[in-house]
Amino acid sequence: MGRIRKWLGRPWGVAALVVGLAVAGVGLYWFQPWKLWVDETVKDAIPTASGTPGPADPAEPTAGATTTPAPATPRTLASGELISHEHRTRGSVKVLQLADGTRTLRLENLDTSNGPDLRVWITDAAVKDGTAGWRVFDDGKYVSLGKLKGNKGDQNYTLPADLDLKHYTSVSIWCDRFDVSFGAAALART
Numbered sequence: 204m205g206r207i208r209k210w211l212g213r214p215w216g217v218a219a220l221v222v223g224l225a226v227a228g229v230g231l232y233w234f235q236p237w238k239l240w241v242d243e244t245v246k247d248a249i250p251t252a253s254g255t256p257g258p259a260d261p262a263e264p265t266a267g268a269t270t271t272p273a274p275a276t277p278r279t280l281a282s283g284e285l286i287s288h289e290h291r292t293r294g295s296v297k298v299l300q301l302a303d304g305t306r307t308l309r310l311e312n313l314d315t316s317n318g319p320d321l322r323v324w325i326t327d328a329a330v331k332d333g334t335a336g337w338r339v340f341d342d343g344k345y346v347s348l349g350k351l352k353g354n355k356g357d358q359n360y361t362l363p364a365d366l367d368l369k370h371y372t373s374v375s376i377w378c379d380r381f382d383v384s385f386g387a388a389a390l391a392r393t
Contacts, residue, residue, distance in 0.1 A: 241317055243353035250277060250359050252303035275302035281368060283388035286330065288337045289378070290316035292386020296374045298362065306362040308348060308374065314355055320380040321351035323360050325371045330389040337383050340375040351376060368392070 252275065277299035285294045294313035300306050308325060326345040330336060348360035368390075376385040 242355050243317060245353035245356040245358045247309075247352075247357050247359045249309070250299065250301060250307045251275070252301040252305065277301050277307070279393050280306065281390040281392050283330075283374065283390045285310075285313070285315075285374075285376070285386045285388045286332060286336075287386050288334075288384040290318070290385040292316075292376060296388040296390065298368065298390065305364070306366070306368075308360040308362055310358045310360075312356075313353075313358065313376075315376055315385050317354040318378050318380075318385065320378060321354070321385065322377045322379050323348040323351055323358075324375045324377045325362070325366070326373050326375055327370055328373055328375075330373050330387045336387060340373070340377060340384055340387065341382060344370065345375075346371065347377075 279297050280300050281298040283296045285292050285296060287293075292313075292315040294315075295311045297309045297311065298306060299309055308323065310323070324340055324345045324347055326340045327343045328339045328345075331339060346363065346366060348362070352358045371390075373387055373389050375387040377383075378385060
């Protein structure tokens, strides 16, 4: 204990301690290593169009009676299976069109590592296996659909109305902090 007091009693000792603590704090913030042990599971339901009027059948309801039409099942426009890149990643991706015309990107049975600043991107990049595919998704066009809600489960992300699916052919679970793909899926039109 005496050596530590003697070392900290010198001006350079205190400066070294302060710099060391600052570097450790920045490193912890930047890498967020605790996320490797914390899973966030999301269970979004399959989306349905809300407030969509059903077809009127004048013979069906009586005067004053109201009926609620059953929600229409979304139509799958494209789909694909996630492959692993920087981290082991599994699950499927679907682009769904709802009865009201809106489109949703749905991740199903997602299972990947948690990490700092994870995003869901729809991109124009080709999906490549292995390390060749880790960093290609920010080279061309991409649209961020927002932060990844959780690293496990089923999740929905609203697609912009003006997004042309002919030009966006893949999805990446993208770590914006380190510019690397955790996993990706090529979208095949259905």
